[in-house]
Amino acid sequence: MTTTDPTLAETDPSGDDPDVRRGTGTRGTRIVGIATIVAMGWLVAFGLGFSPEDRDQRESVRLLYVHVPTIWIAYLAFAVTAVASAMYFFGKKKSLGWDRLAGASAEIGTAFVAVTLVIGAMWGRLTWGVFWQWDARLTTTALLFVTYIGYLAVRRLGGTHEQRARRSAVIGMLAVLEIPLVHWSVRLWRSLHQEATVLGTDGDVSIRGLMLFSLFVGVIAFSLLYVWLVMHRTRVMAMEDLLDERGLDDALAARRSEAAENQAANNEKGTR
Amino acid sequence: MEDAGFIIGGYVLTFVTVTFMAWRVLRAGKRLGKQVPDADKYWV
Numbered sequence: 409m410t411t412t413d414p415t416l417a418e419t420d421p422s423g424d425d426p427d428v429r430r431g432t433g434t435r436g437t438r439i440v441g442i443a444t445i446v447a448m449g450w451l452v453a454f455g456l457g458f459s460p461e462d463r464d465q466r467e468s469v470r471l472l473y474v475h476v477p478t479i480w481i482a483y484l485a486f487a488v489t490a491v492a493s494a495m496y497f498f499g500k501k502k503s504l505g506w507d508r509l510a511g512a513s514a515e516i517g518t519a520f521v522a523v524t525l526v527i528g529a530m531w532g533r534l535t536w537g538v539f540w541q542w543d544a545r546l547t548t549t550a551l552l553f554v555t556y557i558g559y560l561a562v563r564r565l566g567g568t569h570e571q572r573a574r575r576s577a578v579i580g581m582l583a584v585l586e587i588p589l590v591h592w593s594v595r596l597w598r599s600l601h602q603e604a605t606v607l608g609t610d611g612d613v614s615i616r617g618l619m620l621f622s623l624f625v626g627v628i629a630f631s632l633l634y635v636w637l638v639m640h641r642t643r644v645m646a647m648e649d650l651l652d653e654r655g656l657d658d659a660l661a662a663r664r665s666e667a668a669e670n671q672a673a674n675n676e677k678g679t680r
Numbered sequence: 681m682e683d684a685g686f687i688i689g690g691y692v693l694t695f696v697t698v699t700f701m702a703w704r705v706l707r708a709g710k711r712l713g714k715q716v717p718d719a720d721k722y723w724v
């Protein structure tokens with residue numbers, strides 16, 4: 409028998425094995441995954457090909473089609489972390505699903521900030537002549553990165569899943585407050601970094617035509633990638649938590665059985 | 681293209697990073713998926 413369900417096709421081509429154990433892929437993740445690949449292809453085509461060079465920045469503007477979307481999606485990822493943390497912390501059900509969503513989103517956001525910093529350094533080398541300056545925007549972005557590395561480290565401390573969820577929820581809700589500081593740093597302090605091109609306070613978008621479209625393609629591509637990664641990562645985390653619990657249950661059962669055997673042996677000695 | 685090394689290098693670095701992340705999460709899903717019965721997977 410052959411199946412038409414692609415979710416079964418990955419691990420069980422026949423589709424009739426009741427013991428088949430599937431990974432994290434589903435029809436939904438495959439659709440998002442394919443859309444991500446297509447959008448990334450468009451990003452390369454428009455970012456490196458169709459988009460014209462900028463009057464001032466010349467060819468280096470092409471790096472901004474990666475640099476800007478990755479930091480915007482990182483902001484979004486950290487906002488999702490904060491909301492999911494609040495849902496866990498203040499929610500009545502205390503569902504660990506919120507905690508896993510918060511953790512997965514923070515991991516992906518942190519990776520996106522790392523990409524932003526590296527691509528930004530390359531752009532800085534071409535535009536300013538240096539890879540790094542202790543400028544307000546660069547420094548606050550680096551601080552944001554370090555904060556979320558700390559958040560991820562706290563998630564890996566010992567304790568129960570509930571303890572992990574509680575303490576990381578507090579950090580997740582506080583760390584997000586850094587985002588306005590990063591975004592407005594170019595206005596709050598004298599900065600080498602340019603002001604917002606799209607998300608400015610005056611609402612004016614100072615980028616047009618194919619350049620704006622290329623930036624839009626970048627935002628779509630990295631948004632899809634974020635959704636795809638979050639879907640898979642939360643499922644991986646759910647399985648990790650389940651196996652952790654089973655491991656603990658097995659260890660407790662073994663310990664109890666060992667204690668019962670010792671007790672029986674002691675009783676036997678006592679009766680002799 | 682001026683500064684092609686930096687620009688293409690930046691794109692390559694980005695795609696290598698995201699491909700590595702994707703590969704890592706898929707591999708973990710596949711490995712753990714073998715240890716957990718489908719009945720315990722809310723997405724199945």
